[in-house]
Amino acid sequence: MSSEFIATVRRFNRTVTQRVGALDDQYMSRDRPLAQARLLWEIGPGGTEVASLRARLGLDSGYLSRLLRTLESDGLVTVGPAGQAGGDGRVRVAALTEAGRAEWAELDERSDELARSILEPLSGQRRERLVAAMAEVERLLVSSMVVIEPCSPGDPRARAAVRAYAREIAQRFDDGFDPALSRPVRDEDLVPPAGLFLLATLNGEPVGCGAIKLHAGAPAEIKRVWVSDGVRGLGIGRRLLDQLEGHAAEGGWTAVRLDTNRNLTEAIAMYRAAGYREIEPYNTERYAHHWFEKRLR
Amino acid sequence: MSSEFIATVRRFNRTVTQRVGALDDQYMSRDRPLAQARLLWEIGPGGTEVASLRARLGLDSGYLSRLLRTLESDGLVTVGPAGQAGGDGRVRVAALTEAGRAEWAELDERSDELARSILEPLSGQRRERLVAAMAEVERLLVSSMVVIEPCSPGDPRARAAVRAYAREIAQRFDDGFDPALSRPVRDEDLVPPAGLFLLATLNGEPVGCGAIKLHAGAPAEIKRVWVSDGVRGLGIGRRLLDQLEGHAAEGGWTAVRLDTNRNLTEAIAMYRAAGYREIEPYNTERYAHHWFEKRLR
DNA sequence: GTATAAGCCTGACTAAAGTCAGGTATATGA
């Protein structure tokens, strides 16, 4: 990687942590410890499950409990059982009280202030350029924060991703989607050595997936490629494809193929851009209109 | 200011502090407390005055002393009197030992690593876009960190700025610059109500200046507009001009003028862009080739 | 039903970060 690039990123890191990072802490913690302020902020007006707070802030379970007790005794927060009847009885939800919402609004206001203090000194034109560049950096940073890892298809996060995938195609296919009418995919076919399931996560939340079946004596088959709405257009789909193809190539396969629906236009565009060529149908998938193949070097 | 802009800046702040800020801390403090690592880093291979460290890191004097003692007893740093003979005998300089330099290099390497970890997951094209956007953000953030304030012309930082100004024009004028041959500017003419001296600083370091003399019964006169090399092109000159003009306008002046040398082409371009029109010479300044005037609203 | 795991909690602890009140030596202005 070019040292020019590295140098630019380092300069960026330094300037930004100085200007934004340090000030953010300052703004946040004007009258209570930083950890408490952050927690209060993260709970938000809508309330949040304790487990989710732990994950997002990366805190020790005991430490978080103690922080919650402090906020509770300050009358800012109530921690109670999860609202949903029939839900997991172990899960607890932190919610803001009236006073807590007021303090949250104060933090929100400070966050606005910080943003204003950054834009204020700039002339109109420069201001627009800064905002545009920030939007670009933000988007690309998010994309670089997405982690793609092999995952058991039985993992709850994998299940959630596949459910989201099914929900989406049900919405987009002309005639909905009934799994019973589609060619089934069994979990065990997506576990090495038979295949592989990849999960893409952003801060632990599933935002994409993709799987490959390594058919004996036939091209490998790519299935269930899905990228969540919020992170589309960031190249996640392409990264999933690349890794799946890499896995097949490592196993000695020389071609991969897949079928897809005519309504999934971005996906089709992506397959073409990634080097897939349209081929004759190789199966009788009820919902497929296009079949693609890519030869691996 | 548009709430759209604010929202973008806030999203940026959040993503970046998460991705860069948090990781930066982690990378930095892998085997010693964050404060120590930061300090070691800030001292750098060249050594740094203790006062400057205090300012840059914003630390309590006692706390900093203690941190330095720790690094000293770990054999990483030596703190001694400032090198320069005849200098201020109270000032002390922290310098890295051999071991300190090694550890500094390690931190430097980690900083590279962090940068790489950000770029790594991106495809070539996205990588380029990210780096370009980061460079833009960095530049504009720096410009928004520059603080412009009235300052006594006798202030050491003001003196330093004026010295830098003189050094630069001496270099750029065809026949050098001898203050004795130029029309003199007395400090007291740049102090309210006779005039005003503005100092532009970045993290406390002077990076620009500008002054105005409010002549009784004549247009106000702008003098000593200088912007340091490193922050040129960020609109600092324009901000200095705006504030000086504003000061004159508040005092009831309806026009400002200035003289300049033909070699200062960017300055001349800036004056024109800011609404200055070239006029006949209004003085006999030895080094001037152009005279400009701007009418205030 | 039983074993095991997950989610949250408390108690006991440590390390890091930061504050404050002086103290010493050097510099500076009258």
Add this chain to the structure above:
DNA sequence: TCATATACCTGACTTTAGTCAGGCTTATAC
């Protein structure tokens, strides 16, 4: 020369952040 300020230091202290072991309750797999 003397009063005052500055740069750095030490000692004594508090707060914040974080860790770890274990406990209780609810869920899940067999």
